[in-house]
Amino acid sequence: MDRLDTVVGELDALVDAGRLTGFVCGVRQDGRTLIAAGGSRSPDGSALDPDTVFPLSSNTKPVGGVLALRMVELGILALDDPVATLLPELSAPRVLTRPGGPIDRTVPAGRQITLRHLLTMTAGAGWAGEGSPLTVAMGERQIAPGPYPPPMEPDEYLRLLGSLPLADQPGVGWYYHTSSDVLGVLLARATGATVADLVADHITGPLGLADVGFTADRERLPTSYGLGPDGGLRALDTVDRFAHPPRFESLACGLTSTVSDYLEFLDVLVGGGVVLGPQYVEAMTTDRLTPRQRADAEGFIAPGCGYGMQVEVRPDGVVGWAGGLGTIGYVDRRTGRGAAVFTTQSYDVPGTAEALDTVWALLR
Template sequence: MTSPRDPTVPVRALLDGWVASGRVPGYVVALRHAGTTHVLHGGTADAAGAVPVTPATVFRLSSVSKLVGAVLALALVDDGTLGLDDPVGTWLPGLASPGVLRDRLGPLDDVVPAERPVTVRHLLTGTSGWGGIWEPCPLAEAVDRAGVGPGPWAPDLDPETYVDRLAGIPLAAQPGTTWLYHVGSDLLGVVLARAAGRPVSELLRDRVTGPLGLGSTGFWAPAERLSAAWWATEDGGLRVVDTPDGRFSRPPAFESLAAGLVSTAEDVLGLLTAVADGGGGVLRPATVAEMTRDQLTPGQRAGEQEFLGAGVSWGLHVGVDVGQDPAWGGPGRWGWDGGTGTSAWVDPGRDVAAVVLTQRGMLTTEDSLEPFWRAVAAGVG
């Protein structure tokens, strides 16, 4: 009798090789294929290389937090706490009538009124007009000075200060016209808290992590469970940018659904599979279908296609493949990646959901986790 094929063989070989070469200090993978879950781990969690990574090690999710944020927001939409087409200004009056730059690379005082209000749907689809501007220009400089731009973790501001500073900066585009990254996701959490009258952490616990049994997911964790975080250096090495007793070892001032969560690989896989299996009792199946389908027109994503990646679009706060390399992606695949070295996607076509958590920040294409997904595809066949 032939033994069942182990889909993790290529994945383990790749990641153990990365640890041996020093590319990553450590990793945890959680993967479900054909109804069977596999958990792999290796390497170390601390800067001294003395603490081994285990499945219980907690990692900074960075932008993989957006997947969790999507589920929380849509759970509140499902129960009527707020609607997709509700204006953000309902809860944040200072953002009710933003100015819009005539030219997003032009002077900050050359603005026109917004043609329509920014809505919850705009925040979820990334089309609010707030977002990362990668070209040098006055708007990018203003966003950077205000501390409200994209980053690998939460803004160093309280929510009130964040909103006040954002209100002083014009939109890069008319609401609903252009996909822009990240800033609307930070704002989403503020809107949810205002709409529900409760902190984001409480909403998350009661509506998502509690019902799904995700006990290791939150905005902070005890230092003894956290890994360190590293960035690559120009000489090919790694430098520590956050220690286990650093910013994620205590409650933050800003509970960010853009990049503020920490978790384990098994918890993230639990979220993915609950959604993939119809919502896990947290979302309605019809809501899952809306969340994971392409919500953008080609025109909305045209200016940011290089950032999104070839063949990638956006659903309701998640990335969605619409025609990527069939060797490892493809239409229907959904998920997202995090700048601290994390990635979580569901590929219905291959009947696989997988999460990889590492501690090497993704600053350049050399840090990409694409080889991991090619190994997953090779393993599942």
């Protein structure tokens, strides 16, 4: 508890200095969870409650990884089968002649995209660099990586994505985010169920996580903030976005959760529990990056770290991920200790990164 008190003091100091609006943080080990909250739901607003429900943005991705590997465990999918069987939109992709190059200069893909590629962010689809022609084209079609789900139905999303070339050959480079959205479409088509139902049936239901989902009670959602053009806080429309069922149930960035429920989910990444067999947890939490892919992932993963299947893999046995709207959750697989810090402001706001970095003290 002393460690949590120390971190809460550091976070409270950020609130007092005007660098952090509000936070909820917590630790969990051996089935015991400790949660603390500070700051407010909005500047000069009411106090933030420990059971506040936050938009997870990219902290959704590890949930998608667990769900996909559960489908492999059940024999519904195989890691190295081509996804084109279920996603014909991706059956004959073109590939840029060079990453970042013009989108009309392409060659045929040399191999099929597999589930393994999607899980490891090596399908060739994803963040292709600020201002690159492919990034611009994805933005024009509203399918570029971002903190919110695509504003369209899954079939339309796949049609639009399939109309563009890949940034790289499948299995060669590491390209963030888009593979996780494709993953959700794949799982839904493979099972005939909605992504929301799959998450409920295979993860949140068995674990008893009542506050993880694609929608949340608007009264429990805080106002989230980004950086405004004047350098001040700019209110985001996260409450309206997550108070209603989305058109696209994104496994890249679509879930919401309390800190308490997310900490319970992180237990799965230690031993699998009732959700996933240990061999699949091991597969998910093993570094998969080649040297080229590790270079591509620079800026997304920390120096000296790797990437498994939808999680960062640190050399000390710690795995997890963070979300661009200001959340982070990791677990130490050696000790079983999990930690999370959720804030009400995005990474671009000064003070957010400093707040999220306190998660490492909580894990010690």
